[in-house]
Structures are given as structure tokens and as C-alpha cells.
Amino acid sequence: MxxxxxxxxxxxxxxxxxxxxxxxxxxxxxxxxxxxxxxxxxxxxxxxxxxxxxxxxxxxxxxxxxxxxxxxxxxxxxxxxxxxxxxxxxxxxxxxxxxxxxxxxxxxxxxxxxxxxxxxxxxxxxxxxxxxxxxxxxxxxxxxxxxxxxxxxxxxxxxxxxxxxxxxxxxxxxxxxxxxxxxxxxxxxxxxxxxxxxxxxxxxxxxxxxxxxxxxxxxxxxxxxxxxxxxxxxxxxxxxxxxxxxxxxxxxxxxxxxxxxxxxxxxxxxxxxxxxxxADIIRSIPTIPCTSCKYCTDGDRCPMHIRIHSLFGAENKARRFNTEDARGHYDWVISKGGKPTDCIECGLCEEICPQQLPIRQLLKEIGERFEG
Ligand code: SF4
Ligand code: SF4
Structure with a gap:
């Protein structure tokens, strides 16, 4: 029309x-x-x-x-x-x-x-x-x-x-x-x-x-x-x-x-x-089931100011798509906050994550993908 x-x-x-x-x-x-x-x-x-x-x-x-x-x-x-x-x-x-x-x-x-x-x-x-x-x-x-x-x-x-x-x-x-x-x-x-x-x-x-x-x-x-x-x-x-x-x-x-x-x-x-x-093939590739609720980062909870949900977004893009876009997304996220490798493993984020995500382990994997 x-x-x-x-x-x-x-x-x-x-x-x-x-x-x-x-x-x-x-x-x-x-x-x-x-x-x-x-x-x-x-x-x-x-x-x-x-x-x-x-x-x-x-x-x-x-x-x-x-x-x-x-x-x-x-x-x-x-x-x-x-x-x-x-x-x-x-x-x-x-x-x-x-x-x-x-x-x-x-x-x-x-x-x-x-x-x-x-x-x-x-x-x-x-x-x-x-x-x-x-x-x-x-x-x-x-x-x-x-x-x-x-x-x-x-x-x-x-x-x-x-x-x-x-x-x-x-x-x-x-x-x-x-x-x-x-x-x-x-x-x-x-x-x-x-x-x-x-x-x-x-x-x-x-x-x-x-x-x-x-x-x-x-x-x-x-x-x-x-x-x-x-x-x-x-x-x-x-x-x-x-x-x-x-x-x-x-x-x-x-x-x-x-x-x-x-x-x-x-x-x-x-x-x-x-x-x-x-679309079914793309959706069948497992991603991190983060809901972007941001409880893990609200009120400066993360002492290293790591934008956890945004890093998970970059990682999910990298897992599903064969694309440079994930790298661009990652670079943008770390320009606004800490890198995944900055994590001091205090565990404060995992205490509050309603999805019970192993955030520290996931950040290590993201660090290896993008910084390794
Ligand atoms: S474990 Fe790492 S990501 Fe989680 S709050 Fe502590 S420093 Fe931040
Ligand atoms: S608290 Fe968990 S689900 Fe919510 S944004 Fe953080 S990592 Fe994602």
C-alpha cells in the first residue's frame, strides 16, 4: 500500500x-x-x-x-x-x-x-x-x-x-x-x-x-x-x-x-x-538468559562499574551472528564502564540476580572472547 x-x-x-x-x-x-x-x-x-x-x-x-x-x-x-x-x-x-x-x-x-x-x-x-x-x-x-x-x-x-x-x-x-x-x-x-x-x-x-x-x-x-x-x-x-x-x-x-x-x-x-x-535456527543458539533488569548494577552495586547486562547483550550477539557488530557493541559498552576483566569477583551481582546467572564465570568467558 x-x-x-x-x-x-x-x-x-x-x-x-x-x-x-x-x-x-x-x-x-x-x-x-x-x-x-x-x-x-x-x-x-x-x-x-x-x-x-x-x-x-x-x-x-x-x-x-x-x-x-x-x-x-x-x-x-x-x-x-x-x-x-x-x-x-x-x-x-x-x-x-x-x-x-x-x-x-x-x-x-x-x-x-x-x-x-x-x-x-x-x-x-x-x-x-x-x-x-x-x-x-x-x-x-x-x-x-x-x-x-x-x-x-x-x-x-x-x-x-x-x-x-x-x-x-x-x-x-x-x-x-x-x-x-x-x-x-x-x-x-x-x-x-x-x-x-x-x-x-x-x-x-x-x-x-x-x-x-x-x-x-x-x-x-x-x-x-x-x-x-x-x-x-x-x-x-x-x-x-x-x-x-x-x-x-x-x-x-x-x-x-x-x-x-x-x-x-x-x-x-x-x-x-x-x-x-x-529465525528458528538463530533462536536455537543458546544465549545468556539475562532479562536486563539491571538489579546487578543499580545504585552502583558493582564496585567496578561493569555494565553487566550490556556485556551480555554483546556476547549474545556474538553467539548468534557471525558479525563485527558484536565487537562494535562490546567496544561501546566498555567505553561507558568497566571491562569484564576488571571484575574483582566480589559476587555482589550474583547475590541479587533473579535469574541466578553465574555472572563472574560468564564475564570471564566474555573477557576471553573479546580481550583474549
Ligand atoms: S562480581 Fe564482578 S561484576 Fe559482579 S559486582 Fe563484583 S566486580 Fe562487579
Ligand atoms: S541481575 Fe541478572 S538478569 Fe538482571 S541485568 Fe543483571 S545479570 Fe541480567
Whole structure:
């Protein structure tokens, strides 16, 4: 379903993981990606002020808006909750986003990363009303949200905010029935409220590209596309989904995705059965059953400030996916707290862990994997 005739195809360029040259966006390569994308007949681009520390918006200007006429692309930007504290700060922030991107209006303007926790920040600062005003002024064509919480929270928000036209959801074949992400349940709420869906994370941050060997073999039996191609086509095969974003980081990834989506055909029954088998294979690989309750770290309980649940998240990623992403996750966790090898084995964390996890032993194993 596409309620937006200005959008040419159902695949979008998510500009949150652009190719980098040290600390800077690799502009020549990003320009080549933009050119290839437009040349193949796609025209939807997605950014946010927080992506790559503000450098994504600037890359949008350098590679897209300063090089192509305004009517040749659709541009989405987002109002992120951490960039405004008061209602009065929203409009200046919005104007700075327009300027950074080099445009006079956004086609889609999304209130970013809505959760039960930050919803009141948006409502108390009249963000929904201001977004509607910007639309009435022609500075925004369509208003929506990107969403990261339960279906119950989504239903509450959609029932209270009729100005929302579209919803951006995390949606992929592994999270479809996930009890935390709730892709299917959230999608069904959108259908119920008649809100077309934009998909983010169709390849789950790259995880579904780097499948475990048995999963890869299943995908390869299908034969035609790459693992990323199947993951993107899966999401695009649902009726109420009009756009699937992929955060591409190289011209090779761009070409692979273009190949999968330029003549899009919806999934066959065999393809659905195959990716759900792959999801079963991934889920069958044992992970640490940490529930992220954080009791072990609350109130500085760990004297070494080790972010235990986050390290377990990196370890679980490494166990299930053949991916560099786990290393990146690990490096990020230890930049915020202690390393697993800092553990002094005081045992305070294990005393309180409701899952009775052997945290000290697990941290040793994680230390050996990432530091050994
Ligand atoms: S055993 Fe290690 S991880 Fe647990 S609280 Fe003590 S120092 Fe922290
Ligand atoms: S207390 Fe146990 S279950 Fe909770 S976050 Fe810590 S390790 Fe995970």
C-alpha cells in the first residue's frame, strides 16, 4: 500500500550508517551511493539530527540536496527528544535541521524514537501540535512517529494523537514474534488505526546479513538474492508497509540492495517458510538468559562499574551472528564502564540476580572472547 504517490518505490536509503573516512563521512562514496540509488528509480531518503553526530544531515546536503532538484527526492527528518527541553526550543531546532539539510521543507517529519518513557516529553512540550502547525505552514508534508515500545503503548499513542499519519517500526523476520520488539503486534495496531508503516532495521542492524552457517545454507538454497536482499524483501512483502529503509554503508551494499528491490516481487510461501526456519535456527543458539533488569548494577552495586547486562547483550550477539557488530557493541559498552576483566569477583551481582546467572564465570568467558 502506498498512499503517497510522490514516492516512487518501496525501498529507502537510511542515512544513519554512512561510509566513513576516519571521523568524517566519506562524501565521494556517499555521492556515488546517492547517484546509484536515484539512477535505479528510488527516491526516499531518511536522516535524523542525531545520526553520526549531526554529520548525516550535512551529508544529505552535500550529496543529495545541493546536487539534485527538490522534486527529485523525498526527504524525512526527525525531531529527537534529547535535542529539546522546552516547547520554545522545538521551532529553532526544526529550522536548524532544514538549514543543515539545505531544504525548505521535509516531506516527512517524524517525532523520533517514541516510547512510553518519553511520550510525556513530547506531549508536555506540544510537539504533536507544533508538528501539525509546521504541516499547515507547508514546512512539512506529512507527520509521523518512529516507535520503540510495546503494541499497547503504540495503541495508546495512536488513539490520542490523530495527527500521526505514518509509523516507523522495527520490523524483520527475527523480531516478528519477539516478545520485546513486538513487530507483528505493533504492525497490527498500525493496520487497525489505518497508519501506513515505514520499516527500520529490516536486517536488524546488519545481524541478518551475517547469519550462522546453518541459516546461511537455508537462504542460499533459495538462490537468487543475498541474505540482506531476502531480509529487505521480507519486510516489503506486507500489505500495510509502504517503505523499507536500509542503512547502507558502502556502494557494494547499495548495489546489492538495488539488485534486490529494483524489480520488487513480494515473498512467495517458500520464501516465508525459509526465513522463519532461519529465525528458528538463530533462536536455537543458546544465549545468556539475562532479562536486563539491571538489579546487578543499580545504585552502583558493582564496585567496578561493569555494565553487566550490556556485556551480555554483546556476547549474545556474538553467539548468534557471525558479525563485527558484536565487537562494535562490546567496544561501546566498555567505553561507558568497566571491562569484564576488571571484575574483582566480589559476587555482589550474583547475590541479587533473579535469574541466578553465574555472572563472574560468564564475564570471564566474555573477557576471553573479546580481550583474549
Ligand atoms: S562480581 Fe564482578 S561484576 Fe559482579 S559486582 Fe563484583 S566486580 Fe562487579
Ligand atoms: S541481575 Fe541478572 S538478569 Fe538482571 S541485568 Fe543483571 S545479570 Fe541480567
Amino acid at each position: 502506498n498512499n503517497f504517490p510522490e514516492i516512487k518505490k518501496n525501498f529507502g536509503f537510511g542515512m544513519m550508517r554512512l561510509p566513513m573516512n576516519g571521523e568524517n563521512v566519506d562524501i565521494p562514496q556517499t555521492c556515488a551511493m546517492v547517484d546509484a540509488f536515484l539512477e535505479a528509480g528510488f527516491n526516499y531518503f531518511d536522516t535524523a539530527h542525531g545520526y553520526i553526530g549531526g554529520r548525516s544531515e550535512l551529508a544529505v546536503k552535500d550529496c543529495l540536496t545541493s546536487r539534485y532538484p527538490r522534486e527529485s527526492y523525498i526527504l524525512t527528518d526527525k525531531l529527537s527528544p534529547n535535542f529539546f527541553n522546552t516547547e520554545a526550543e522545538i521551532r529553532p531546532y526544526f529550522e536548524s535541521m532544514l538549514e543543515a539539510c539545505g531544504v525548505e521543507y521535509f516531506d516527512f517529519f517524524l517525532l523520533h524514537s517514541l516510547t512510553a518513557g518519553n511520550y510525556s516529553h513530547y506531549t508536555s512540550n506540544r510537539a504533536f501540535e507544533i508538528a501539525a502547525e509546521l504541516k499547515a505552514e507547508g514546512k512539512v508534508r506529512h507527520v509521523g512517529i518512529s516507535f520503540h515500545d510495546t503494541a499497547e503503548t503504540l495503541e495508546k499513542i495512536l488513539s490520542e494523537q490523530p495527527s500521526i499519519e505514518v509509523v516507523q517500526l522495527q520490523f524483520n523476520y527475527l523480531d516478528y514474534e519477539d516478545r520485546n520488539i513486538q513487530s507483528r503486534l505493533c504492525y497490527e495496531v498500525c493496520v487497525k488505526y489505518g497508519k501506513p508503516v515505514i520499516v527500520m532495521e529490516p536486517v536488524r542492524g546488519g545481524s541478518l546479513v551475517n547469519l550462522p552457517e546453518a541459516g546461511l545454507q537455508e537462504i542460499q538454497k533459495l538462490g537468487e538474492y543475498s541474505p540482506a536482499g531476502y531480509a529487505i524483501r521480507y519486510a516489503a512483502s506486507f500489505d500495510n508497509i509502504f517503505m523499507v529503509l536500509s542503512g547502507m554503508s558502502s556502494i557494494e551494499q547499495m548495489n546489492d540492495n538495488i539488485n534486490s528491490m529494483k524489480d520488487f516481487t513480494p515473498f512467495t510461501e517458500t520464501e516465508f517458510e525459509t526465513v522463519y526456519r532461519v
